Amino acid sequence: MEKSAFPFLPETDAFRYGYSVPTVAIDVAYVAGLARLRLSPEEIETFGNQLEQVLAYVKKLEEVDVQDVVLVGEEKGFQNRLRPDRALPELSTNEALENAPQRGSGLFLVPRILE
Amino acid sequence: MSFAFSTIQELRKQLLAKEVHPKELVESLLDRISSVDSRIKAYNYLHPERALEAAEKADVSLPLGGVPIAVKDLISVRGEPCTCSSRLLEGYIAPYDATVIERLRGAGAILLGRTNMDEFAMGSSTENSAWGVTRNPWDLSRVPGGSSGGSAAAVAAHEAIAALGSDTGGSIRQPAAFCGCVGLKPTYGRVSRYGLTAFASSLDQIGPLTKTVADAALLLEIIAGEDSRDNTCEPEPAPSFSAKLGEEIRGMTLGVPKEYFVSGIDPEVEAAMQKAIAHLEGLGATLREISLPHTSYSIATYYLVATAEASANLARFDGMRYGRRAPGCDDLLETYGRTRDEGFGREVKRRILLGTYSLSSGYYDAYYLRAQKVRMRIREDFLTAFRDCQAIVTPTSPMPAFRLGERTEDPLQMYLADIFTIAVNLAGLCAISVPCGFTQSGLPIGLQIIGPMWKEETVLQVGYAYEQSTNWHTRRPSLGQG
Amino acid sequence: MTYEAVIGLEVHVQLKTETKLFCGCRNEFGAEPNSHVCPVCLGLPGALPVPNEEAVIKTILTGLMMGSSIRARAKFDRKNYFYPDMPKNYQISQYDQPLCLEGGVNLPVLAFPKDAQKEEQALAGKRVRLVRIHLEEDVGKSFHLENCSGIDFNRAGTPLMEIVTEADLTTPEEAFALLTTIREILRYGKVSDVDMEKGQLRCDVNISVRPVGTEAFGTKREIKNLNSISAVRRALKHEIQTQIHLVSSGGTVVQQTLRWDDARGETIPMRTKEQAHDYRYFPDPDLLPIRTEGRLRTEAERRMPELPETKKGRLCQTYGLSEYQASVLASDPPLAEYFEEAARSTRHPLPLANLVLNDYLALRQEDPGQVPVPAEYLGELADLQSEGTLNSRQTREVLAILIQTPRPPKEIAKERGLTQISDSQVLEAFCREAISANPKSVADFKGGKSAAINALKGFVMKKTRGQANPQRIHELLESLLREP
Ligand SMILES: [Mg+2]
């Protein structure tokens, strides 16, 4: 079988050292905040670099013509799958609370919520 | 003699003939585990008393009556931990059974223990586990693959008769290939995901890891089929997957995607592949070159779709209702931040960040939506290809098992281990990996057989024909350093 | 300079269903905390949502009732933000493909607060346009304890419908009227009980002010989680004054999310809430899209009730009721239905309406545990009264008995000897007796004191133990006294 050039492997070194692709600058701290991850400055730096590489790599998806693409669930002949409004077994309060790191008076206790 | 080396099929015969009692079987496996698992670390959790108790009462007339099965540690089993190999779920005891577990119990199977994995199924080496790395039974200095590395290693090291794993981008097939066992990823929607801790909901499927193709068919038959608790599970009744086993593949056309045979593949893998192709031709199949033109986009597509979904799926792990909560925090924000920072490993954080970023304000269309559309192109490639062939054959992985630590800090190198398996998940297809040879140094190599949606019978038929006419599956690992 | 307010509402309504939106737990208010929960609504690892068909149908029905266009295809999305009352840290909602788009609601006069019903604005009959109606899951309930918060997830995952209006409202009274009207329509469709006490209607308001006559919008502020219609009115009143005061004294309104403290009558800026509202919406991969055409739509259409406005008009037309009577009946669909059933067995619908709206309602309120009175008896009773057999006091007496032990009203009247005497000959005899027994009153009357006739009437009523037809006695006495 004939070998084609290497189309699917990201040319790791090339893109790692940022050949033609301008790196995508990301505000890692902002993203980490959204995801409720408290990262160390070291992690912010490392992850930031790695993410920028990955994002530079995924830019290649822009080459694909995606006009008129039909997404799953939008095809013809698609059928609904809904549930009848009938009660099903529930967990007991004890079962529900058993895993809670902190509980009391039948409630899950959490750090104070500010409004 | 130990029963640990048997297949499900062999044990079924012996159990029905009363040549072995389920309890002996469980004891046999527990012995095997206690003698080898310190070297392999396939299991996160065992509950011998429970398994023995279940064995005592097992009804061997049921389809899996008395057969012990290992389960990947991200499937919910009532009354047992389900840690997903994450510190964040330390202490969590699942209060309910996943649908597949209900079905295993209903079929008389005995739940033996929970197998190690990459944390939240994110990884290809089972090195991203909070509970330690699993080692490849064929070479203890190498990884078993991942993320279902514990399940694959347990089966390969005969610490389990069979196991369940989950496959989001190759997480059943790739470790099966690395460990020299059989791994089947069913069609998306074939097996209920209810009770499977979600990594990427539109890609995840539960499937069997077994010693033989026939066992995979048997196990799939038990776990597949409609479930009203999973909206994405197909209401179609599952057929008998064993029905076509033993049917000839003469006259069948098998596709070989030209985009998959490129430089960058390990030469020994490529050689084994060429031999496998010749072997299949020898069985009377016609091999035909096909094209999957969007192959080069699958990794990028996969990492956008999977991480976006994961970023939301993993948001629930916050130490509020279950799992480990970081102690000594002053307020809610600090609790969230520290719980998730201390609880998640690096790979998980990396993927959550990527997913969160790609969904964040202004980027949705450029990343997630575009990736979903490219995904449809990848799917169309397969639909077109399947007009000319009944199944597609490829290597399962471009390389054999790599060394521990070799790729941990190079995410992209790690992601490459999944290049041949990812597109199958993106397109929602079914595929099986069967052993197809060994490297000079004795590492297993896997052959992937991909079928159209809902055609598990076909991939099982081809896999069975190949397996039965070769003897790769009969080798046993040395459990030593390669 | 005069200012006007620009107001838009996001109305959250709890749907009346047996179970939650994505799991089979009971949708029940007031149960023990965390007693209606399961892996799905607790967001346990591995649990998956499956949509409740009934909630979808009720949302479509609401759309139909409010003139929305029902989208052929709708989907569920994940709205991502962290909050302890939300188990998955994302809410399953609908983002860009909701079940219903557009539509509108007319504001009838009587929907305005009583003290504003005479104002021009109330009389104008304004139409408020809707942006959309979508379906989403509710969150749990938090309780603020001394050093921490406690969460009850019984409400988590219950179906919540969100109705979003255009910023078409300009006064707190209009907002009040809109909510009153929406509540009435929802009760009509049996979509929700809209019980405020149970928090079944909650409302976020967006509000800005601008000089009258200008086009550009001012900076808007959001007041969250108002849980009664009158609180919405009070909060808006307060906020409009605050903003106008700010702007007219040269200040600027800062964009803010506020919380209304009803007890203190003031708005308070909220301290937390999602940073920058970056919700990262994306289609929920656990859920299939929904096609509304076919069964869902047909079922919603089948349940389509006659709407309040239509009903009012028809009641006026068919039974000759006053606008007020028709509105009161229309605001209580079961009562209206009862009235119409009763009307089938009477020749006098207008007196029947009075009977129903005054006496029947009053008696029913006194004793909510009463036995239902068959509607035909009420119709017959209206006939007995209208045709002079019973006077109004007797009618009430029969009704009171009817409510205790339903029987044909004629029977009750007979048993109690409650027939009104209308026979002229009999009455004339009583009247003549009254005249001869009360010469002084007769003299007074003849001397020009027309009120003196009342003493004579009282005499007859006493003699007949109240059974005389007062109208007839009056006529008879007058003509007898005028006899030469
Ligand atoms: Mg909302």
Ligand SMILES: [Zn+2]
């Ligand atoms: Zn529930």
